[in-house]
Amino acid sequence: MNSPLDPQTGPQFSAQPQALHQRAQDNLHFIRTSMERATSFTGVSGKSYCVAGVTVLIATAVAQQQSGPAAWLTVWMIELALAASIILWMTMRKAQAQGGSLWSSNGRKLLAAFTPAMVVGGVLTVSCALQEAYDWLPGIWLSLYGAAIMTAGAYSVAIIPVMGAVLLLCGSVVLLLNIDAALLFGLIMGSVHILFGLLIWRSHGG
Numbered sequence: 001m002n003s004p005l006d007p008q009t010g011p012q013f014s015a016q017p018q019a020l021h022q023r024a025q026d027n028l029h030f031i032r033t034s035m036e037r038a039t040s041f042t043g044v045s046g047k048s049y050c051v052a053g054v055t056v057l058i059a060t061a062v063a064q065q066q067s068g069p070a071a072w073l074t075v076w077m078i079e080l081a082l083a084a085s086i087i088l089w090m091t092m093r094k095a096q097a098q099g100g101s102l103w104s105s106n107g108r109k110l111l112a113a114f115t116p117a118m119v120v121g122g123v124l125t126v127s128c129a130l131q132e133a134y135d136w137l138p139g140i141w142l143s144l145y146g147a148a149i150m151t152a153g154a155y156s157v158a159i160i161p162v163m164g165a166v167l168l169l170c171g172s173v174v175l176l177l178n179i180d181a182a183l184l185f186g187l188i189m190g191s192v193h194i195l196f197g198l199l200i201w202r203s204h205g206g
Helices: 015-039 046-064 069-097 105-130 134-155 159-177 182-204
Strands: none
Touching: 046 069, 046 182, 069 105, 069 134, 105 134, 134 159, 134 182, 159 182
């Protein structure tokens, strides 16, 4: 019978510490992942943000070709519906692939936190349109959308509130400096969605 320390066969138990170390790392990774999923909604789709960002840039070009502010606003309302549908559908698919649901407890909290600022944005959009104060809309949209994302981000991955803060800052600058941001709005919104979509895609998958 060979000894565990037989010079011809080498130590027989040398693989055991390595196996235990690997198992411990796997267990820690599982625990971290489980805790993150238990406390936050991780199904936000980075791919959907990238696709929505591209549609925003296309809408920017189309909106700039419109002859009047009412037509400009119509283009952006259509883009809002399109981008929201893309993000919602792809996020639902990612959540299902993870074995979860957008309508889970954390998903519902995220949606509930996101909605109020968006409702205010809708009310202000109607008010500005009725008063033909279209110049205020880009700053209002950037600010309130950023605020909505920051608030909802408390129930999602850590990078989401950062995205909201960037949009809120851009919107605040536009409003405070009274910048004509009809073109700038689309460029900011599109590029921010693509940039953070890529970061989410890389760090959290899908």
